Amino acid sequence: MAHPPAPYSFHGLSVSGMVAVGLGLLTLVLLWMKRRWKIKAVRLREELQRLKSAPLQQEFRIERYDVLWFPVVTAAQGSREVLEIKPGVPHCKACAVPLSSPLGKKEWACSQCGSKFVGSLVDVMVTDSVAQQALKYFQERHPNHRKLVK
Numbered sequence: 001m002a003h004p005p006a007p008y009s010f011h012g013l014s015v016s017g018m019v020a021v022g023l024g025l026l027t028l029v030l031l032w033m034k035r036r037w038k039i040k041a042v043r044l045r046e047e048l049q050r051l052k053s054a055p056l057q058q059e060f061r062i063e064r065y066d067v068l069w070f071p072v073v074t075a076a077q078g079s080r081e082v083l084e085i086k087p088g089v090p091h092c093k094a095c096a097v098p099l100s101s102p103l104g105k106k107e108w109a110c111s112q113c114g115s116k117f118v119g120s121l122v123d124v125m126v127t128d129s130v131a132q133q134a135l136k137y138f139q140e141r142h143p144n145h146r147k148l149v150k
């Protein structure tokens with residue numbers, strides 16, 4: 001006498017067997033998703049760390065002695081210290097192009113409109129005042145950043 005088939009079965013698997021297989025697969029999928037999320041989270045954390053440690057740079061536009069300057073202030077984001085202030089080169093106010101000094105810094109000229117400027121335009125006194133102004137602007141925007149006294 002043959003045994004009657006189990007009331008609920010599929011290809012010889014009982015319902016509880018199918019549930020067990022299903023749960024097993026679900027667990028595998030969840031573990032795989034968790035692993036992927038973990039990798040993603042680590043990558044995001046690394047990216048955030050990189051962004052935090054990258055120096056902050058900001059360019060300003062300053063008008064001084066009839067020319068334009070575009071000084072760049074660089075600061076460390078972590079320690080909030082101003083690392084460097086580069087005054088840059090003078091630019092023609094009318095054309096906004098960098099001035100050149102073919103006569104070895106005795107005279108500065110605009111290649112576009114031909115305006116000429118005295119060589120003392122880039123004296124240390126002038127570049128210092130441009131840098132000071134840039135620092136002031138920078139600190140207005142980032143009050144927690146300070147410049148180390150050198």
Ligand SMILES: [Zn+2]
Nearest residue numbers: 092095110113
């Ligand atoms: Zn010009």
